[in-house]
Amino acid sequence: MENMGEWEQRSLVNELTQGRELARQLQVHLNVPSSHESRESLVQKIQASYEKALSMLNYNTSLAADQPQPSGLAIRMSESPPSRSGSPRSEDSDRDCKEQELKDASKKRKTLPRWTQLVRVTPGTALEGPLDDGFSWRKYGQKDILGAKHPRGYYRCTHRNVQGCLATKQVQRSDDDPTIFEITYRGRHTCTLASHVMPPSGPSENQEQGTCMEPQQPEQNQSQSQDLLLNFQRGLKVITEDLGIDEPTYPSFPYPSSTTSNIKLENNVFSPSVIDNNVVGNLSTSFISPATSGTGYFSMSPSPSGMNNTVPGNINFPSTSEPQLSTEIIQAATSATNSPFPFGNPEFDPNFTFDNHGFFS
DNA sequence: CGGATTTGACCAAT
């Protein structure tokens, strides 16, 4: 595992290169009255490439950050890592036996990535409670939240015990606009859903799975995105708000085929604080370069209790290439804990080329 | 009967 760095790196570059190439092709297609399908397919491939690349990156980084690597530092920074690993608990008399395990779990939980997604259920399409996103969730709690009209539901992956999948999500209905649900995901699914509906969409060259990787993301993402797509088609509006700052894992979001969105997550992921880790260093030092160090881009003020949500109208998308789907995606980066970003103006530059030079080369 | 949900209590973080 450790030494798959090189391999990984190469694959990563491959993916990205491929993505670039595909993008070029797409560009060509745009100038020619080609079939929608081919374009669509290109877009999908591009996205697939990016997602793949992202997963590789994140997988690595998460690894590096998660386990104190021998090579040194494993900065897990942040204020939280209490050195309680010892056995601080002297009082807890109740359920101490399992403490250990739980301890670990909860400890990690802190560093789990989070990202929020505002989902609007367009009236008319009867899609209420479930809000299925492709995964099977098991509700484990519900709580009234201060200042919120509706209670918040807590869900965790059904296969948590079986496969140790730590993914969880919280669903909260908006105060005034009952058609909006705020879904906060935490952690990634590590469970294996054998339901990849994703049409391979063509033999993309050497898309061999990340084989040596852990049983993790690849397909999942896809199936998930598939599902989301479904949702979109049902008339959902999805706004995402990314929170995965302090932790490398990727928000890896299933972006529907609508252009806009994508990728920016990375910047967060590599927020200066997290850097360090050998892996990233190897992968692309330039990437981290302050160049765009553009902290966390746009970002609609988290307006915690305000709830107002209502899709900050100011953020206008360049051109939602898919008008048919009334979907909108917004991603706001917010720092979960530290990394005080100077939020402020949701400037979301349509050009939005997050300096890929360094990245791609 | 097994798995999911409900719900109040417990725990941790602020």
Add this chain to the structure above:
DNA sequence: ATTGGTCAAATCCG
């Protein structure tokens, strides 16, 4: 002390 998140026993549902 307050609030959000999780646990787990009781309950519900197929």
